[in-house]
Amino acid sequence: MTTMKLHNTKTRRKEVFEPLDKDNVRMYVCGPTVYDRAHLGNARPVVVFDVLYRLLRHVYGPEHVTYVRNFTDVDDKINARAAESGRSISEITAETTQWFLDDMAALGALEPSIRNDPDHQKAMPRATQYIPQMVAMIEGLIAKGHAYEAEGHVLFAVDSWREHYGKLSGRSVDDMIAGARVEVAPYKRNPMDFVLWKPSSDDLPGWDSPWGRGRPGWHIECSAMAHELLGESFDIHGGGNDLMFPHHENEIAQSCCAHPEGEFARYWLHNEMLQVEGKKMSKSLGNFFTVRDLLDQGIPGEVIRFVFLSTHYRKPMDWTAEKARDAEKTLRKLRQIAEGSERWSDGAERYHEPFDDVVAALCDDLNTHLAIKRLQEHADNLESSDDASRLLVTLDLLGISSNWKDVEHLYAEHLQEKKEKIEALIVRMQDARALKDWRTADAIKAALVDSGIELKISKDGVEYDLGWDFDSSKLEALK
Structure with a gap:
């Protein structure tokens, strides 16, 4: 078996990758919040973990790799977009989810997959499909003393896991409190406590819960979906390093407290920013x-x-x-x-x-x-x-x-405008030759050749071909 080594953010060193089960290697990657087009920074982790997914499939076999990437389709950014546009939340999330899938497919990214899930629905879970699992996890955290209800909110009690909280990002709770730039709600016991559940007004999405009508906090979504689809322990959790704190730190805290018998994710991979x-x-x-x-x-x-x-x-x-x-x-x-x-x-x-x-x-x-x-x-x-x-x-x-x-169509469309300019320059070159304006004709020819265009000039006219090293920027000086 091929030996793989991955840099584990949790241990801050490169480690030999040893999956829990070679017949079912499991990876979870945080997906987008679907309220707008994916920007270049959003795309980098998709490509990075697509390569890792392809490599795992090569090493362990396609049928032995499970890859889950979620969609966050309940979020205040989505609510704000719906309010400002007058469109429904479901319409916005459906449209932007498809945009994301189309754009990532254009980058050559495979869709995540789970065995026996040919339509990829489980491999690309929507947060709103897993509200009952989130409610159940929150109830368990309260019962174990790791969460508390306050003014319609449920918050994770960081002090209940203080010894471990911050180890992924390398921060201590005291340092985080000292440097916190967060509004400290009066109902928080600790400034670093984070929301698991919050109340919803009538104009916002909401679900019934033991704490009243409300909606989940951001962090609980991934913990609940990862547990439901990958179990108490799985192999790899990935995402951009902007998610390391607080999102991934909070995921670890609530997941390990809800399911102390498991490890949650064993290897953490984070890509740098763009x-x-x-x-x-x-x-x-x-x-x-x-x-x-x-x-x-x-x-x-x-x-x-x-x-x-x-x-x-x-x-x-x-x-x-x-x-x-x-x-x-x-x-x-x-x-x-x-x-x-x-x-x-x-x-x-x-x-x-x-x-x-x-x-x-x-x-x-x-x-x-x-x-x-x-x-x-x-x-x-x-x-x-x-x-x-x-x-x-x-x-x-x-x-x-x-x-x-x-693949030619990938190049043909965006080269068309360049070809039109090239052909216009060739016409100018031929006109200059006809007028015996050799200085102009030679300057155009030199620029075309320097840009990587292969020219064949004969009495019948001019033929050209774009060489593999064609650089259109070298034609910009020609007016």
């Missing part, structure tokens, strides 16, 4: 992008994915236009090689194993940067039909399409 052009993504800075913004600009999902994978998941990732252009060039080159590999390996016995050194890089705490480097080395040095087949399988393992027959 920047755009070296700055924190912000609407005020004009560098805020949703995934759909980039797709609509003509940037293929595979380019976005490739840029993400070029940086190790535990390092901050900087999205830049230059990185997107470089990724597009590399993918175009890989596409040309893969198309040749498909023909080369046609009729040969398909080699179903990816390249060992690429797998080894992924097994070393998801080192996608090194995996891509090794993939490119293999692509440049194919020696047999087996190598060609292995290239295609390795592309699949990374979530990069190995069936490029249907």
